Amino acid sequence: METITNHTITKERFLDVRHQTELICKSLQAEDVSIQPAEFVSPPKWHLAHTTWFFEQFILSEYKADYKVFNDDFAYYFNSYYNNVGKRVMRAERGLMTRPTLQEVLDYRAYVNAQLSEFISNGTSEDISNIIEIGLQHEQQHQELLLYDIKYIFGNQPSFPVLDYKIQLQADNDPQEFLQIKEGVYEIGHKGEGFCFDNELGRHKVYLHDFEVSNQLVTNSEYIEFIAAGGYKDFNHWHAEGWDYVQNNNLEAPLYWHQVDGTWMHYTLNGFVEVDGDLPVTHITFYEAYAFAQWKGMRLPTEFEWEVASHKFSFGQLWEWTNSAYLPYPNYTKVDGALGEYNGKFMVNQMVLRGGSVATSKNHCRPTYRNFFQPDMRWLFSGIRLAR
Structure with a gap:
């Protein structure tokens, strides 16, 4: 993928983007994170893991010397649509996975965060920095998808739960022209x-x-x-x-x-x-x-x-x-x-x-x-x- 970037890839920026994903999910309960009420909706737990797999698959496994994959099965569980990197769980079946557990997924995130933070701290080439940048942009896209999916999960429940992460539309008071x-x-x-x-x-x-x-x-x-x-x-x-x-x-x-x-x-x-x-x-x-x-x-x-x-x-x-x-x-x-x-x-x-x-x-x-x-x-x- 061709990209243009002038962003500096730092450990702090990487971890800030990663933290934002977890902040969106902060108030979710364990019962919220594996459900898939429609095929186009992905469970929040899947988003947390997929965005982690992206960094492991395209950066750590390719470029970090002696990197040990967190779990050999996770590439199958959490690949989305990349045919070039192997088979995967079909989209409509993501909500069938009660395992791995949420805690295992959070451990996976922590492991990859630590590994990639160390990798970034040692310096990266321009080509590798560009792939990391794609990973960060990709995770930000999934942060938005998370909000779509959480709203669909909550909005189709009789209790209409409130998410402890606020976004709000604003009225435009200017006259229309x-x-x-x-x-x-x-x-x-x-x-x-x-x-x-x-x-x-x-x-x-x-x-x-x-x-x-x-x-x-x-x-x-x-x-x-x-x-x-x-x-x-x-x-x-x-x-x-x-x-x-x-x-x-x-x-x-x-x-x-x-x-x-x-x-x-x-x-x-x-x-x-x-x-x-x-x-x-x-x-x-x-x-x-x-x-x-x-x-x-x-x-x-x-x-x-x-x-x-x-x-x-x-x-x-x-x-x-x-x-x-x-x-x-x-x-x-x-x-x-x-x-x-x-x-x-x-x-x-x-x-x-x-x-x-x-x-x-x-x-x-x-x-x-x-x-x-x-x-x-x-x-x-x-x-x-x-x-x-």
């Missing part, structure tokens, strides 16, 4: 110093027509108007595939929403509360984002429009669905071997999201970052920005 972007040729993609993933590279020119984009995300109150107007019952707003998905899954509102005595309530990691109309709507599929835009007589921006306009508005509260399929940029290349599997093989049947969310590590919230999910996914912190 549509920002004008003039037609022209614009450059897209990462340039300059700082880390980026390989899917951000291949900087290239695109031609854009005149367009306008909202300075704000769509709010809960706006989305409630869509629901009240029969938005989920009118096929005219939907892609055919989206309409089939709505019908087959009986969708009537965003994920975690429940109507109680005529009032819309929803689960947040801070508890089960009334929907705040001023906050941006979240936990929606691409299908729902598209249908809402159609209902409003507007559309979703393309990822190129979003990137060009991003300097004009604030972003980072929610990942914003774009109307762009996840495809490689011109001259995109991937490295050989397992790390080449990181992004490239997912460039099919997925849609691009831009901007970051309240669950995203702040160093990932950059204009060129390309997140991607299947259009039916909505357990992520996703939202809508309109264009016209």
Whole structure:
């Protein structure tokens, strides 16, 4: 995987990222960490172990002299999708593993932390530093996924537990306006110093027509108007595939929403509360984002429009669905071997999201970052920005 980095790899930075993962899980009980209520949800214990395996597999086992693997079976248990490094437990079966225990996984983390800290302290080459940097960025991605998965685990329980790790959306009190972007040729993609993933590279020119984009995300109150107007019952707003998905899954509102005595309530990691109309709507599929835009007589921006306009508005509260399929940029290349599997093989049947969310590590919230999910996914912190 090609990357650009100007981060200094230090033991302190490595341990700080690792500690953040454990901080997210601090208030979880043993009963919380192995459950997998849906195939797309990974148990928290698996995240704790997988992010550790990444460093063991790609750095310690490859480059640390006389390194002894913590447990020979862990590569099979905690590999995710890297076909180049061997067989693995299938994703849907991660929740079947009550063993290894949580304590064994925490011991594994401590062991790898100590080994890699010593390795870093002895100095590393630029190539090895780049792989460690990928590992840190990878762990930060899993910190966000942890919050998605914990919320799904808690949000599908009758007790609606509260997580002792606070993230909170904020209302935008500025008046809504549509920002004008003039037609022209614009450059897209990462340039300059700082880390980026390989899917951000291949900087290239695109031609854009005149367009306008909202300075704000769509709010809960706006989305409630869509629901009240029969938005989920009118096929005219939907892609055919989206309409089939709505019908087959009986969708009537965003994920975690429940109507109680005529009032819309929803689960947040801070508890089960009334929907705040001023906050941006979240936990929606691409299908729902598209249908809402159609209902409003507007559309979703393309990822190129979003990137060009991003300097004009604030972003980072929610990942914003774009109307762009996840495809490689011109001259995109991937490295050989397992790390080449990181992004490239997912460039099919997925849609691009831009901007970051309240669950995203702040160093990932950059204009060129390309997140991607299947259009039916909505357990992520996703939202809508309109264009016209």
